[in-house]
Amino acid sequence: MSTPDAVTPGRADHSTVRSLLRLWPYVRPVRTRLFSAAFVAVLASCTGLVFPLVLKWMVDGPVAERDVAGIWLGALYLLLLGVAEAVLFGLRRWLVARPLSGVEADMRADLYRHLQRLPVAFHDRWASGQLLSRGTTDLMLVRQFLAFPLTFLLVNSVTILIGVMIMLAQEWTLGLVLLAPAAPLMAVCWLFERHYSLVARRAQDQVGDLTTVVEESVLGIRIIKGFGRHRSQALAFRELSRTLRGTELAKARLLAAILAVIVTLPELAIGAALVLGTVQVADGRLSAGTLVAFLSTALALRWPVESIGFLLAMSQEAATATERYFEVMDEQPESTGPSATANGSSAVAGGKGEGGLRFHGVRFRYPDAPADAPPVLDRIDLHIRPGESMALVGATGTGKTTLTALVPRLHEVTAGRITLDGEDITAMPREELRARVAVAFEEPTLFSAGVGENVLMGAPDTAGEADLDRALAVAQADFAHALPQGTRTQVGEQGLSLSGGQRQRLALARAVVGRPGFLVLDDPLSALDVHTEAAVEAALRRVLAETTALIVAHRPSTVLLADRVALLSGGRITAVGTHHELLRSNAEYAHLMSGDEEADR
Missing domain, CATH: 3.40.50.300 (P-loop containing nucleotide triphosphate hydrolases)
Known part of the structure; x- marks a missing residue:
């Protein structure tokens, strides 16, 4: 039941970025709001990096000097920063909600319009469930990618970069300790992307197969009941469901593996930095406030780093969904005018009368x-x-x-x-x-x-x-x-x-x-x-x-x-x-x- 012309995800020219760039004509009309949302999200994320600096000031200042008024002032600063961060993230959500629902609607309308113009030979080859899944599940994945991973891959990259710069400025030796896992993490992400794209494509094709079975069973319910075939149909559906379940579990295993690496390596680096920083504080080479600020910044970067796994997974699924969408859109429609092979003198050739x-x-x-x-x-x-x-x-x-x-x-x-x-x-x-x-x-x-x-x-x-x-x-x-x-x-x-x-x-x-x-x-x-x-x-x-x-x-x-x-x-x-x-x-x-x-x- 798989799509007859399905593109093999592992082909040589497969590229997540190249696939996702094909969405640009749909995104272009709403680019202003999307760029504004990304900018607001960067501001919100950077606002979170100010928290450790306020903590450093409080620890080295009011706390060390037992200044209660200063402590309350610092608490007020933290409260205001928290409110600002929440408002900015809420604004980002508001900026992307309406335009992205419009992008999804436009893509779905274009797909439906294109399907009406495709020749009968195309519809003879393609299972209806495969086409249906492209217009529903795949476009939902594209919208989710534009709303979340697209923005936060940028936001988290900027946040990590600024956070690392802050940590290096505070204590460069501890900063280098935290940077040690960078190379292994990039290698793991590269391997994950290659393997996950294959499994994601397989899962989305299997969803199309499952959709086809459901649609055929609903339309043919009289035949199924008339011949008493409901048990065999249920078994066939269960088998396809088990196959899809196995593929989804394979996706889960890949995601669990990358999350385990992404979480473990930074945690080990933070632990090493904590021990080294504590020794430096005890030796008097580092202030307690600087260590608190450094560790707070490192902890603030945990989510941006740990989110890389599922952001990459969502991006891969969106890239696969985009490929599947454009597999249909790239099919040559029937021409609305005369055929390119038509003989211009055919009316004469037919003979007068x-x-x-x-x-x-x-x-x-x-x-x-x-x-x-x-x-x-x-x-x-x-x-x-x-x-x-x-x-x-x-x-x-x-x-x-x-x-x-x-x-x-x-x-x-x-x-x-x-x-x-x-x-x-x-x-x-x-x-x-x-x-x-x-x-x-x-x-x-x-x-x-x-x-x-x-x-x-x-x-x-x-x-x-x-x-x-x-x-x-x-x-x-x-x-x-x-x-x-x-x-x-x-x-x-x-x-x-x-x-x-x-x-x-x-x-x-x-x-x-x-x-x-x-x-x-x-x-x-x-x-x-x-x-x-x-x-x-x-x-x-x-x-x-x-x-x-x-x-x-x-x-x-x-x-x-x-x-x-x-x-x-x-x-x-x-x-x-x-x-x-x-x-x-x-x-x-x-x-x-x-x-x-x-x-x-």
Whole structure:
């Protein structure tokens, strides 16, 4: 279930910084507030470093001199510094909250918009759960990184630098003792980053797999219950959950290891500095106030140092999430204009007066098919004259649905061309093409919206109630008016609150509501009972008389809607004629129409 085009995290050009820099176009509009928040956080952190200096003054001054008033004054200074630090950190939080929620929303909107523009071949390859996890979990990790680790990697670095300078200024020998673990810590952080990035990527891909299973189980709950497969589905889900748990535990072990090193080495250095400093105080070479200030500064730097581990972990997860996000965003979308390979003179090449829908030597092979695999469609030559209805008949798996998908360019032809009224469809903007060609698929898809909204998706924005009523009448879908809220009734996810026949009729209504010039129907009546089918056919004949149509058909009754029939066999059109002509002259067609093929299927 893993993403087919997933980028291997351990590849040679993997770089956390390079990945995170790709977020800059989204961050740029809010950079002022983010920089201000970082500056405020640096001020707040540096304010905390003033505490040890006040303590030094108190110990060497009022405490040594037994000046009670001075002690109270020092306490007041510490209180004011604490309030200032709290206010500054609160201000930082306020500065980043609104803009970063906007960044997340913009990235999610861009992802959704981009997914709508990606070709069908992309969606055929990618699991929906992987895409869903990129738009939810991954973007949450990116927002958290921008809100916390991004700022505090800078803030803590500045704090450590200033703190070290203060300690060296107070007593350079003790400062050098505390700097001793620096080199080992950097080496450990480098190793941690390399290993954690691999595990983080694996975990996020596994979250996508788990999301896919949940989504499929919810959408297929009727199948699961109908076949009593809930136990096997639960076992499969549990296995994926255990795999993800193991990966998360591997992440926890890596984080625990680096935290153990990051905590232990500085603590040992502080302990050594304490012993050495105490000896120096006893020898009179160092004042007690300086030692208190030095140790207080060292303790103030504990959190900035100890936080490096989980800040690096969060940064790695954000970098991986960013990679996963841009894996989708980098996919090439469908062009909105004419195809770059379109022949500019295609309209002329089609011939003057050559109207209707025509396939010229069309060949199609799926992009991910093996190089030596035969094409699904090969040398398709077919002409559907203006105002004519053509039925497309063939055995299961011969490529009928694939052929119909080529007309609205849901897939691109591998060779040859398709023309509408003499114009190559690749020379048309997709928006114009899909406004001229309406489609109804065998498997009707409805959205979680009102009945009327689902049907009017196939019409221009100017369409109204009259168009809706006409389309419902043609599709014999007047049942919509009897629903609790009429055509405003919400049909629910995938339209599963309706029967299969009702969904198919609404899908047919959606195809005809816009009065299209070209109509492509993929077995549009397969889920209807005999009586409803007859009523729909009677109404559909009037629609077909006003359009040019290609209809995938399995039943003789559907075939009889068409003026002529094309037989698709072995990826080629092997016969064209009327229903009665082909029954007399073509044995394969007669076999298909006899019902034996239906029984075989």
